[in-house]
Amino acid sequence: MASLLCCGPKMAACGIVLSVWGVIMLVLLGLFFNVHSAVLIEDIPATEDDFKSGMTKIHKLYDQVSYNCFIAAGLYFVLGGFCFCQVRLNKRKEYMVR
Amino acid sequence: MRAHAGGGTGTGCSRGGGVRPLTARTGAARSRRRPSGPAGAGWPAMGSLFRSETMCLAQLFLQSGTAYECLSALGEKGLVQFRDLNQNVSSFQRKFVGEVKRCEELERILAYLVQEINRADIPLPEGETSPSAPPLKQVLEMQEQLQKLEVELREVTKNKEKLRKNLLELIEYTHMLRVTKTFVKRNVEFEPTYEEFPPLENDSLLDYSCMQRLGAKLGFVSGLINQGKVEAFEKMLWRACKGYTIVTYAELDEPLEDPETGEVIKWYVFLISFWGEQIGHKVKKICDCYHCHVYPYPNTAEERKGIQEGLNTRIQDLYTVLHKTEDYLRQVLCKAAESVYSHVIQVKKMKAIYHMLNMCSFDVTNKCLIAEVWCPEADLHDLRRALEQGSRESGATIPSFMNTIPTKETPPTLIRTNKFTEGFQNIVDAYGVGSYREVNPALFTIITFPFLFAVMFGDFGHGFVMFLFALLLVLNENHPRLNQSQEIMRMFFNGRYILLLMGLFSVYTGLIYNDCFSKSVNLFGSGWNVSAMFSSSHAPAERRKMVLWNDTIVRHSRVLQLDPSVPGVFQGPYPLGIDPIWNLATNRLTFLNSFKMKMSVILGIIHMTFGVILGIFNHLHFRKKFNIYLVSVPELLFMLCIFGYLVFMIVCKWLVYSAETSRVAPSILIEFINMFLFPASETNGLYSGQEHVQRLLLVVTALSVPVLFLGKPLFLLWLHNGRSCFGVSRSGYTLIRKDSEEEVSLLGSQDIEEGNNQMEDGCREMTCEEFNFGEILMTQVIHSIEYCLGCISNTASYLRLWALSLAHAQLSDVLWTMLVRVGLRVDTTYGVLLLLPVIALFAVLTIFILLIMEGLSAFLHAIRLHWVEFQNKFYVGAGTKFVPFSFRLLSSKFSDDVA
Numbered sequence: 001m002a003s004l005l006c007c008g009p010k011m012a013a014c015g016i017v018l019s020v021w022g023v024i025m026l027v028l029l030g031l032f033f034n035v036h037s038a039v040l041i042e043d044i045p046a047t048e049d050d051f052k053s054g055m056t057k058i059h060k061l062y063d064q065v066s067y068n069c070f071i072a073a074g075l076y077f078v079l080g081g082f083c084f085c086q087v088r089l090n091k092r093k094e095y096m097v098r
Numbered sequence: 099m100r101a102h103a104g105g106g107t108g109t110g111c112s113r114g115g116g117v118r119p120l121t122a123r124t125g126a127a128r129s130r131r132r133p134s135g136p137a138g139a140g141w142p143a144m145g146s147l148f149r150s151e152t153m154c155l156a157q158l159f160l161q162s163g164t165a166y167e168c169l170s171a172l173g174e175k176g177l178v179q180f181r182d183l184n185q186n187v188s189s190f191q192r193k194f195v196g197e198v199k200r201c202e203e204l205e206r207i208l209a210y211l212v213q214e215i216n217r218a219d220i221p222l223p224e225g226e227t228s229p230s231a232p233p234l235k236q237v238l239e240m241q242e243q244l245q246k247l248e249v250e251l252r253e254v255t256k257n258k259e260k261l262r263k264n265l266l267e268l269i270e271y272t273h274m275l276r277v278t279k280t281f282v283k284r285n286v287e288f289e290p291t292y293e294e295f296p297p298l299e300n301d302s303l304l305d306y307s308c309m310q311r312l313g314a315k316l317g318f319v320s321g322l323i324n325q326g327k328v329e330a331f332e333k334m335l336w337r338a339c340k341g342y343t344i345v346t347y348a349e350l351d352e353p354l355e356d357p358e359t360g361e362v363i364k365w366y367v368f369l370i371s372f373w374g375e376q377i378g379h380k381v382k383k384i385c386d387c388y389h390c391h392v393y394p395y396p397n398t399a400e401e402r403k404g405i406q407e408g409l410n411t412r413i414q415d416l417y418t419v420l421h422k423t424e425d426y427l428r429q430v431l432c433k434a435a436e437s438v439y440s441h442v443i444q445v446k447k448m449k450a451i452y453h454m455l456n457m458c459s460f461d462v463t464n465k466c467l468i469a470e471v472w473c474p475e476a477d478l479h480d481l482r483r484a485l486e487q488g489s490r491e492s493g494a495t496i497p498s499f500m501n502t503i504p505t506k507e508t509p510p511t512l513i514r515t516n517k518f519t520e521g522f523q524n525i526v527d528a529y530g531v532g533s534y535r536e537v538n539p540a541l542f543t544i545i546t547f548p549f550l551f552a553v554m555f556g557d558f559g560h561g562f563v564m565f566l567f568a569l570l571l572v573l574n575e576n577h578p579r580l581n582q583s584q585e586i587m588r589m590f591f592n593g594r595y596i597l598l599l600m601g602l603f604s605v606y607t608g609l610i611y612n613d614c615f616s617k618s619v620n621l622f623g624s625g626w627n628v629s630a631m632f633s634s635s636h637a638p639a640e641r642r643k644m645v646l647w648n649d650t651i652v653r654h655s656r657v658l659q660l661d662p663s664v665p666g667v668f669q670g671p672y673p674l675g676i677d678p679i680w681n682l683a684t685n686r687l688t689f690l691n692s693f694k695m696k697m698s699v700i701l702g703i704i705h706m707t708f709g710v711i712l713g714i715f716n717h718l719h720f721r722k723k724f725n726i727y728l729v730s731v732p733e734l735l736f737m738l739c740i741f742g743y744l745v746f747m748i749v750c751k752w753l754v755y756s757a758e759t760s761r762v763a764p765s766i767l768i769e770f771i772n773m774f775l776f777p778a779s780e781t782n783g784l785y786s787g788q789e790h791v792q793r794l795l796l797v798v799t800a801l802s803v804p805v806l807f808l809g810k811p812l813f814l815l816w817l818h819n820g821r822s823c824f825g826v827s828r829s830g831y832t833l834i835r836k837d838s839e840e841e842v843s844l845l846g847s848q849d850i851e852e853g854n855n856q857m858e859d860g861c862r863e864m865t866c867e868e869f870n871f872g873e874i875l876m877t878q879v880i881h882s883i884e885y886c887l888g889c890i891s892n893t894a895s896y897l898r899l900w901a902l903s904l905a906h907a908q909l910s911d912v913l914w915t916m917l918v919r920v921g922l923r924v925d926t927t928y929g930v931l932l933l934l935p936v937i938a939l940f941a942v943l944t945i946f947i948l949l950i951m952e953g954l955s956a957f958l959h960a961i962r963l964h965w966v967e968f969q970n971k972f973y974v975g976a977g978t979k980f981v982p983f984s985f986r987l988l989s990s991k992f993s994d995d996v997a
Contacts, residue, residue, distance in 0.1 A: 021941045022934075029922075039617050039681050045923040052653075065922055072933040 005089045012086040019080030023073050030069030036062045147519060147541045149719070150532055151474045153509035153980070155181075158485065160458070160467040160498045168488030168498050169451045169983075170231040175484050176984025178471035179510060183459040192456040201449040204241060207248045208442050214251060215435050218428060222435055228985070229440045231447035233492075240441065247434060254430070258423045265416045266354065270322050270365070271393045272409050273350055275402060277367040278320050278395065281346045317378045318371050319385060321392035322350070325364040331388045335370065338380050343372040369395070446988050454983055472509050472980065478502070508534050512980035517575075519544065521596045529965045530975025535719065537712050539964070539973055546705065546968075547960055548596070552603035553701065554902035554956040557910060558614040560948055561604025568597035600957075610675040611903070615944070616910035618678035626679045630666030631658075640665075657684060662757035687904075694900040696748045702896025702967070703741045706889070709971030710734055716972060728809035732802035733971075737889055739795040739802075744770055750784055806882045811875040818869045884970075892967040898959050906952050913943055 007015065032040060036059055044061045051058070156178070160168050172178060184192060215222055232240065323331055328347060335343055347368035355362050368390075372381050385392050396402035458469040473481050481500060489497035511532050515523045519540065525547065526532070526540040555561065571594040574580060580591055590597070612618040629635055633646035644664050652658065662668035671677070676693075680686045710733050717725040747766050755763040764784060773792045783789065921936030969975070981987075 018938050018941055022937045025937060025941075026933075037620070039620065039678060041682070043919050043922045045925045068922070068924075068930045068933060071930045072937065075930075075934055076937075 007086045009090045012083050015083035019076050022076035026069045026073035030066045033062050033066035150511040150513050153472050154502045155505045156471050156473045156500050156502045158469040158500045161496050164489045164492040164494040165467045167492040168485050171484040171488040173985045176982045177477045178473045179982050180454050180457050181470045182457045194452045194455050197452045204445045207244045215431050218431050220435050225439050228443045232444045254427050261420050268413050274367050278369045281369045318395040319381050320369045320395040321390045322365040323390040327388050328366050339377050342377045343370050345370050510980040511977040518595050521593050531977045531979045533974045533977040537715050548599035548603040551600045551956050551960040552607040553899045555604045556607040556611045556903045558608025561601050561608050565601030568594050612676040616914045618681035620678040622673045624679045625669050625672050625677050698896050698899035700745050702893050709968045713972035732806040735802040739799045811878050
């Protein structure tokens with residue numbers, strides 16, 4: 001079985017920092033999209049026509065983007081867990097070599 | 099000289115001033131020395147951060163037997179700064195140069211030891227506590243021990259090298275024998291049989307007797323040659339010997355290590371057979387020339403076998419001996435490694451003590467050393483106790499004592515800082531260390547610097563990330579690895595509290611600007627109501643006066659403007675910060691620019707006025723009241739009448755005018771310019787009576803300018819002419835500020851030469867010579883012009899607060915638009931997979947561009963605002979820093995040493 005340790009300690013630490021940032025930011029973004037915040041109006045994939053037909057289409061787009069954000073947050077969480085395992089493996093390897 | 103007479107004779111040293119019974123002293127001192135800082139906080143005596151501490155010049159009388167121990171005690175405590183009394187003496191003529199040389203010799207030996215230990219890869223433990231300087235008896239022991247160790251080490255290493263070289267030669271010989279055996283065998287196959295030479299089956303190609311029959315002697319030279327030289331060697335042989343030689347060579351499979359350089363080189367084994375003695379000589383010379391390793395070639399097979407066996411046994415023996423030597427060497431080094439660290443520290447401390455002793459001078463009887471030190475007045479008790487401790491340790495009958503002497507020189511500046519204030523003090527000291535006893539801007543910089551940074555940085559999200567990073571550094575500040583990191587990380591580490599405050603204040607200004615990663619947060623509900631703009635929300639009666647919207651207007655206009663004078667549209671200002679609706683507006687920048695520019699000007703004028711007021715504190719402290727009336731007050735009037743009035747106008751316009759009257763609100767810039775130009779037409783003005791107020795302010799300003807220019811020089815001239823000796827009121831202890839030359843020339847000659855121990859008795863010797871009115875006038879005129887013109891330019895300089903915050907906001911916006919929006923807008927099912935790298939890239943670019951680059955930029959500009967615009971209103975910064983003789987300041991790491 002190949003070694004499970006594929007990242008060095010620094011790369012794993014960077015990975016953890018990025019994952020934490022990603023999780024927090026995406027969860028918050030998802031929440032804001034879920035409450036249909038007006039400030040984020042330009043971030044939804046809406047076209048000219050969508051604005052003519054009333055708010056339901058826009059709200060649906062908001063919800064769609066928010067689900068995207070939540071899924072991405074989940075993926076970042078998995079990535080964060082993986083990096084955390086790498087950090088633990090690195091620590092164990094350092095401990096054993098000593 | 100007073101000091102000498104009292105302490106000179108050996109018996110007469112029990113002066114009342116310095117010596118008291120030990121027990122009473124320590125008891126009294128301990129009760130008196132409660133720290134003046136926060137009680138029970140465990141901090142040392144906290145001096146004030148507002149001003150530097152009072153210093154005095156003290157003379158220490160050290161008995162020659164106890165001088166070393168006293169200095170050791172002083173060095174451990176780090177109380178005083180020594181003055182060099184022997185400046186005219188070169189370092190080779192000083193008293194303790196022999197001891198210093200001994201210390202350096204010990205240092206050299208220790209450095210050699212450390213090098214050998216590192217080369218053998220033995221771990222070198224660094225102790226936690228540093229040992230104190232060794233007493234003199236221990237030093238001789240240590241010196242002997244170290245010298246013996248060094249000699250032994252050098253011998254053993256030399257032997258080891260020799261053995262290695264021997265071993266290498268033997269190994270080469272073995273290789274050579276092995277390889278040339280194959281030559282012979284090959285030759286057997288290929289060489290045609292000549293009738294003169296007997297056949298080779300009986301292995302006697304090398305039979306001398308056969309050769310002799312021909313009258314030609316067949317000789318052999320064999321050895322090893324470096325790979326790079328083989329071809330040249332062959333060519334040379336061919337040219338020199340013209341075919342009377344046969345060269346055979348083959349490559350040695352394994353490369354051998356050269357013991358001296360450690361290089362791994364490939365060797366070729368060669369065998370040269372030649373006829374004739376002359377050729378033999380030539381061949382030998384050529385071999386020498388090419389640095390070949392030549393070994394004797396065995397003539398017969400038995401000889402060869404015998405030699406090979408002999409070589410093998412010798413090689414085995416050598417291996418054993420070599421291993422034993424290496425083991426012994428390692429043992430010696432391990433044992434030395436245990437105590438090397440403490441020896442290094444001890445020798446460093448000893449050398450420092452001797453350097454300080456070299457700065458002292460001897461008194462008449464040559465039994466007592468006299469040192470002059472600068473000591474903070476708060477630490478005089480500690481100094482006495484340290485001297486007593488030193489005397490006690492060395493067991494001298496006559497203790498050392500001290501005596502304060504008055505002086506006219508400017509002492510160094512000491513400001514006690516703790517780990518929090520140290521960073522801010524460093525920022526101020528980088529511009530210039532404060533003059534003695536002047537107001538220290540670092541106290542205010544603790545708050546104003548992070549605040550001005552935050553005004554330029556102004557993003558809630560970025561500020562929070564910076565705060566988290568700084569928090570990480572602060573919470574782990576005792577982690578050992580952080581202390582030893584490299585340059586850049588060390589800079590961040592030293593500034594961790596500054597970063598912490600900067601992040602915290604940036605969070606605050608981010609809330610005010612309502613900016614979080616370029617998006618606004620709607621915490622309280624916007625004050626603007628869009629639906630009130632529609633005509634359907636209003637009663638038909640009111641509709642006629644207002645321009646309202648309906649569906650067609652909304653659908654077909656490119657830009658829609660919310661009109662706050664329509665009732666219901668603007669419901670009141672947002673409770674904290676900028677209203678979030680501005681994030682959606684196209685004229686956001688127009689609104690924010692006006693707001694930020696006015697804010698920058700207001701902050702700048704407040705900051706500068708504060709600087710002028712701090713100048714008043716300085717004048718009060720140095721008892722120059724005339725400066726307050728003739729310099730500070732005109733400065734304040736000038737600043738406030740013009741720019742303070744500008745601030746007043748800004749605030750007035752904000753308060754007085756509302757949405758309904760906004761159309762007739764006058765432009766502040768036009769009003770301000772008109773204040774000076776007196777236009778013919780009477781414009782409306784901000785308030786009634788504005789013209790008269792402005793005229794009055796202009797008159798006050800116009801009056802204060804000549805007072806600023808001429809007041810002080812004329813006053814000093816009047817004093818000089820009216821009162822003959824200006825210096826009577828000064829006590830002998832007062833020290834002189836070197837900020838302006840007129841004080842130097844006024845108060846007589848300065849006692850600048852340091853080697854002179856003589857004390858002048860102050861005022862009596864000072865005569866009012868050289869009152870140079872022209873110089874004083876010039877200085878004051880220059881200062882005034884600088885101030886007046888500087889007011890305008892510095893106020894404009896504060897507009898960088900606006901400029902940088904605009905740049906930061908725009909960069910942040912661009913990053914969001916170009917990155918995150920692209921990731922969020924994807925429509926497809928797998929679009930979420932694009933979002934992952936987009937967010938990662940966003941995070942990385944935020945950190946590098948917005949946090950690091952913009953952070954550094956805002957940091958730099960905030961520093962500039964402090965150093966130039968704030969500090970040139972009151973700060974002189976011409977002092978020297980107090981550097982005490984302290985062992986803590988010696989580096990205690992190996993890396994600095996061994997280099």
